[in-house]
Amino acid sequence: MILVSGATGGIGGEVCRLLEASGTPFRAMARKPEQVETLRRGGMDAVLGDFDRPDTLAAALRDCDVMFLVTPPTPDQFAQETAAIDAAKRAGVGRIVKISASDGNVRSPVPWARTHALIDHHLRSAGIGWTLLKPTAFMQNFLWFKDPVSRGFLPQVTGTGSVSWVDTRDVARVAATVLSQDGHEGATYFLTGPETLDMKGAARHISEVVEHRVRYLNLPKPLFRALLRLTGNSRWMTKGLVVQFADVVAGHHDIDPTFEIERLTGDRARSFADFVRDHREEFAKANS
Numbered sequence: 001m002i003l004v005s006g007a008t009g010g011i012g013g014e015v016c017r018l019l020e021a022s023g024t025p026f027r028a029m030a031r032k033p034e035q036v037e038t039l040r041r042g043g044m045d046a047v048l049g050d051f052d053r054p055d056t057l058a059a060a061l062r063d064c065d066v067m068f069l070v071t072p073p074t075p076d077q078f079a080q081e082t083a084a085i086d087a088a089k090r091a092g093v094g095r096i097v098k099i100s101a102s103d104g105n106v107r108s109p110v111p112w113a114r115t116h117a118l119i120d121h122h123l124r125s126a127g128i129g130w131t132l133l134k135p136t137a138f139m140q141n142f143l144w145f146k147d148p149v150s151r152g153f154l155p156q157v158t159g160t161g162s163v164s165w166v167d168t169r170d171v172a173r174v175a176a177t178v179l180s181q182d183g184h185e186g187a188t189y190f191l192t193g194p195e196t197l198d199m200k201g202a203a204r205h206i207s208e209v210v211e212h213r214v215r216y217l218n219l220p221k222p223l224f225r226a227l228l229r230l231t232g233n234s235r236w237m238t239k240g241l242v243v244q245f246a247d248v249v250a251g252h253h254d255i256d257p258t259f260e261i262e263r264l265t266g267d268r269a270r271s272f273a274d275f276v277r278d279h280r281e282e283f284a285k286a287n288s
């Protein structure tokens, strides 16, 4: 049995859909009773589990062989994921498949990159099987800027820095594959899209799909910070994102494409153009 955490989220939700479609038995975990009810109404085996209340995890993990572990980036992420790893070990789970990050590094100025590196270390030394999935930045991050894009501007602070953007649906595809197969224990997979794109290149692809000109606007940091706050990001998240984009990406520190998605799943990773086409309506008329 596979336990899928984050079943109401981007990657975890897609993992559930893929496992369901392939007829693989799994149990979806959510932290609120009403979310569990909704998942059950949709026909899934669902269970309550809250990483902030580790006492709820033993029941969620009962009789599970493999766990898919994902949490959102927050100041609580280290406590949540290490509690989950320790609970899985106590419950006799054989392996954890964890969403980490390609830039995980204990010396990184980006808070979640530091946190993932520390959690990865905890997992590798916990005495339980593990598989680490390390995606680069998500194409879905561009949806934060769908309003300015619909008005012809792509705001960022990355200068000429580029990223091997990955689609979260492909990250989920790898997760569903390695959750349901043997042979991935002790493996670390760096997951990227098929190409490295800077913001000018991204704006060009968006322009072609939405059929109006979208220009990259390289903003001063304070303006970008204000925009992130306006789009609903917390102060902590905003600070981290500005460091990630203005220092790390603008400083050309992202990895080159790895092609692991195609090697592991047999199907090529979605390109940025594929992603934009699939979200055309959102980019074209976010505000109309």
Ligand SMILES: NC(=O)c1ccc[n+]([C@@H]2O[C@H](COP(=O)([O-])OP(=O)(O)OC[C@H]3O[C@@H](n4cnc5c(N)ncnc54)[C@H](OP(=O)(O)O)[C@@H]3O)[C@@H](O)[C@H]2O)c1
Pocket (backbone or CB within 6 Å): 005, 006, 007, 008, 009, 010, 011, 012, 030, 031, 032, 049, 050, 051, 052, 070, 071, 072, 073, 080, 099, 100, 101, 102, 112, 135, 136, 137, 138, 141, 168
């Ligand atoms: N964004 C990027 O570019 C990027 C790049 C590389 C790696 N990552 C990593 O990807 C991960 C985020 O993946 P995602 O986009 O799929 O996240 P997401 O859509 O934000 O989903 C997070 C899931 O975690 C659940 N959750 C939150 N708090 C919980 C708790 N206390 N107990 C149990 N479940 C809880 C959420 O449930 P609710 O619905 O109840 O909130 C949701 O289902 C992060 O670790 C991030 O560092 C992100």
